[in-house]
Amino acid sequence: MKRWVSTAAAAGLVVTGLAIAGPATASGDPASGRPGNETLQRYAEDTWASLDAMTDEATGLPSDNITGDLSTAGAYTSPTNIGGYLWSTVTARDLGIISPDEARARMAATLGTLETLERNDASGMYYNWYDPATGAKLTTWPDSGDVVHPFLSTVDNGWLAASLRIVREAEPSLAGQADALYDSMDFGAFFNPEGAPGLPAGTNRGGFWEVAPPGCSVAAPMYNGSGEQAFYTCHHYDTTVSESRIATYLGIANGQIPATALYGTHRTMPPGCDWAWQEQLPTGTTLTYQGFDVWEGVYTYAGMDFVPSWGGSMFEALMPDLLVPETKWGAKSWRLNHPITVAVQKHHGLVDAEYGAWGFSPASDPFGGYAEYGVDLAGMRSDGYASDREKTDVDIDRPGCTVGTNPDPEFGDGVVTPHAAFLALPYDRSGVLENLAHLESDLGAYGPGGFFDSVAVGSGTVAERYLSLDQSMILAAIGNELTGDTLKRYFVDKEMEQRLRPAMAAQVFSSDWKARE
Numbered sequence: 001m002k003r004w005v006s007t008a009a010a011a012g013l014v015v016t017g018l019a020i021a022g023p024a025t026a027s028g029d030p031a032s033g034r035p036g037n038e039t040l041q042r043y044a045e046d047t048w049a050s051l052d053a054m055t056d057e058a059t060g061l062p063s064d065n066i067t068g069d070l071s072t073a074g075a076y077t078s079p080t081n082i083g084g085y086l087w088s089t090v091t092a093r094d095l096g097i098i099s100p101d102e103a104r105a106r107m108a109a110t111l112g113t114l115e116t117l118e119r120n121d122a123s124g125m126y127y128n129w130y131d132p133a134t135g136a137k138l139t140t141w142p143d144s145g146d147v148v149h150p151f152l153s154t155v156d157n158g159w160l161a162a163s164l165r166i167v168r169e170a171e172p173s174l175a176g177q178a179d180a181l182y183d184s185m186d187f188g189a190f191f192n193p194e195g196a197p198g199l200p201a202g203t204n205r206g207g208f209w210e211v212a213p214p215g216c217s218v219a220a221p222m223y224n225g226s227g228e229q230a231f232y233t234c235h236h237y238d239t240t241v242s243e244s245r246i247a248t249y250l251g252i253a254n255g256q257i258p259a260t261a262l263y264g265t266h267r268t269m270p271p272g273c274d275w276a277w278q279e280q281l282p283t284g285t286t287l288t289y290q291g292f293d294v295w296e297g298v299y300t301y302a303g304m305d306f307v308p309s310w311g312g313s314m315f316e317a318l319m320p321d322l323l324v325p326e327t328k329w330g331a332k333s334w335r336l337n338h339p340i341t342v343a344v345q346k347h348h349g350l351v352d353a354e355y356g357a358w359g360f361s362p363a364s365d366p367f368g369g370y371a372e373y374g375v376d377l378a379g380m381r382s383d384g385y386a387s388d389r390e391k392t393d394v395d396i397d398r399p400g401c402t403v404g405t406n407p408d409p410e411f412g413d414g415v416v417t418p419h420a421a422f423l424a425l426p427y428d429r430s431g432v433l434e435n436l437a438h439l440e441s442d443l444g445a446y447g448p449g450g451f452f453d454s455v456a457v458g459s460g461t462v463a464e465r466y467l468s469l470d471q472s473m474i475l476a477a478i479g480n481e482l483t484g485d486t487l488k489r490y491f492v493d494k495e496m497e498q499r500l501r502p503a504m505a506a507q508v509f510s511s512d513w514k515a516r517e
Contacts, residue, residue: 036429036430037482039433039437040433040478040482041095041478041482043436043451043474043478044091044092044095044478044479045095045097046449046450047450047451047475047478048088048092048098049070049448050070050448050449051085051092051468051471053066053070053073053449054066054070054074054466054468055085056132057109058109059109059110059133059134059135060106060107060109060110061077061081061085061130061135062081062082062084062085063075063076063077063081063132063468064076064077064467064468064469065364065467065468066449066465066466066468067464067465067466068447068448068465069447069448069464070448070466074142075142076129076131076132077129077132078129078153078156079128079153079156079157080156080159080160080469081469082110082114082160083159083160083162083164083472084468084471084472084476085110085163085468086107086110086163086164086166086167087162087323087472087476088475088476089103089106089107089110090103090107090166090479091475091479093170094170094483094486104173107171107174108174108177111174111177111178111181112177117135118136120152122189122227122228122230123152123185123186124186125157126152126156127151127152128152128153128156128207137150138150149211149213149214150210151207151209151213152189152208153206153207154206154207154237154244154247155206155207155237155244156207157185157187158187158247159246161182161185161247161250162323164181164182165490165491165493166323166487169489169490169491169493170490186256187204187247187248187251187254187256188224188225188251188257189223189226189230190204190208190251191204191223191251191256192204192236193223195236196264198270199238199266200264201261201262201264201292202257202258202261203236203237203238203261204236204237204247204251204257204261205218205232206233206237208230208232208233209230209231210230211231212231213231216233216234217231217232217233218231218233218234219231219232220232238264238265238266239309239310239380240265240266240307241307241308241309242309243316243319243320246319246323248261248262249324249496252500252503253499253500255499259500259502260290260503262504262507263289263290263507266295267282267294267295267297267298267307267509268284268295268299268307268308268380269282269297270282270295271283271284273400273401276398276401276402278380279299279376279377279379279380279384279396280308280377280396280398281398282295282299283297283300283305284297284510287508289506289507296510297510298509298510299377299380301347301378302343302347302352304344304347305510306337306344307333307337307510309378309379309380310380310381311362311374311379311384311385312360312374312375312377312379312385313360313362313372313373313374313375313379313420314341314342314359314361314417314423315361315419315420315473317337318341318423318424319423321338321423321426322423322473322476322477322488323476323488323491324491324492325485326338329497329500329504329505330505331505332505332509334504336511338426338427339427340511342424342427343428344375344378345358345359345420345424346428348375348377348387349414349416352411353387353388353411355387355411355414355416355457355458356438357414357416357435357438357439357443357455357457358421359417359418359420359421359422359423359424360373360375360387360415360420361373361417361419361423362374362385362417363419363453363454363463363467363470364452364453364465364467365415365463366415366455366456366461366462366463367389367461373385373417373454374387375387376394377394377396388411388412388413388414388415389412389456389458389459390412390413392409392410392411392412393406393409394406394409395407413456413459414457415454415456416439416445416454416455416457417453417454417470418445418451418452418455418474419453419470419471421435422436422474422477422478423477425478426480426481439455443455443462449471450466450471452464452465453466453467453470
């Protein structure tokens with residue numbers, strides 16, 4: 001695989017807090033600034049090295065993953081991987097890691113390939129898997145030869161489209177190309193106006209196939225009115241705290257999905273014993289938005305009330321926050337919920353499970369393969385995303401409905417995912433830096449491409465692998481911290497703000513931070 005050879009810019013802009021403080025030194029390190037900035041810059045440079053190593057120079061497409069020694073990349077990529085690489089290239093430029101000319105050339109190569117990739121004509125959406133060396137749509141899996149049934153994913157196309165918004169603002173010379181690609185993507189193709197059961201405001205499905213796949217699917221005319229037949233997933237993205245909300249935001253910003261779609265997802269499942277299968281019985285109240293009743297439910301952890309995600313992982317809650325000014329626009333919702341989510345993860349890792357580290361999300365498994373990690377009690381899923389290798393299932397009482405079978409367990413070999421900690425930077429900078437220093441220095445979870453994907457903190461077993469998605473989250477989080485949220489400024493335009501901000505501002509979560517560390 002060909003790859004770029006990065007060159008550090010001789011000068012650049014570095015930001016401390018919300019004010020530009022440059023210039024940078026020749027190495028890219030901040031010449032001055034808050035304590036920890038130089039460490040974050042080093043993390044960024046090393047993280048970029050992994051993304052550089054897994055990207056094909058000719059196509060500009062990143063692989064999904066690469067080995068810990070940066071020698072062997074995977075033979076497949078996705079729209080999310082491509083999107084993350086594009087915003088990472090912008091971030092690397094803004095941090096002075098690569099020159100503006102190199103960044104422009106990299107993005108131009110990627111956009112040029114995106115123009116040639118096969119996609120669904122009726123929606124403009126991209127398939128879920130391509131060969132990064134050729135751009136060919138995958139119909140067999142490279143590792144096993146298993147059949148791939150080409151799928152159009154709601155959330156994956158969301159992250160690619162989000163990156164095109166960033167490119168058009170960050171690099172004006174490429175705005176025409178980026179705009180043409182972005183404008184061709186119709187998120188109305190995913191939006192079911194009838195909604196999921198009990199959610200009449202309308203909800204996105206998980207995606208669709210062009211041909212009926214094995215297993216469950218729902219045949220329907222494509223929701224965007226194109227007249228084409230689609231075979232939709234049987235599930236909807238029906239929870240509010242989910243990374244999939246990026247697609248809803250984009251559809252609203254484009255006028256393809258009504259703003260009332262923000263009221264078409266569950267904060268928690270409803271209360272009552274009919275719903276006692278969920279992880280906790282919620283408390284809360286019902287509010288009415290533009291004629292739609294919404295149960296504004298919350299869960300509780302260590303005295304903190306919050307709106308949970310489905311699995312209890314950090315990226316479900318905070319990945320969209322990398323690009324969307326959620327805490328600014330959602331003063332009565334996300335501004336409350338995001339810091340509590342971070343506090344819950346920290347409390348679980350340091351106090352309840354006593355791992356000595358924190359940050360839990362799906363990632364490469366230190367023991368092989370890929371696994372979902374999270375804080376069980378912070379997710380709606382009844383069997384949750386566990387935080388340890390043993391997959392300890394916490395099961396508490398649902399008063400008046402069921403008696404918990406494992407309310408106070410002993411946790412095993414906890415698996416911490418560094419990208420989850422980086423997502424918490426805006427809400428606990430000092431705690432994040434301390435946590436990461438422990439992962440690097442004491443647990444050896446650091447290599448030539450930055451932090452390895454995960455580490456089991458009890459046994460010290462490290463997943464010596466880098467995932468493109470997780471590395472791009474890390475670089476975005478560092479970039480926002482050091483440049484005053486430039487990715488959010490690139491992402492947002494007046495049309496988006498006019499269409500999306502009022503609906504976000506109207507939301508009132510029942511989150512209430514009752515306890516602090």
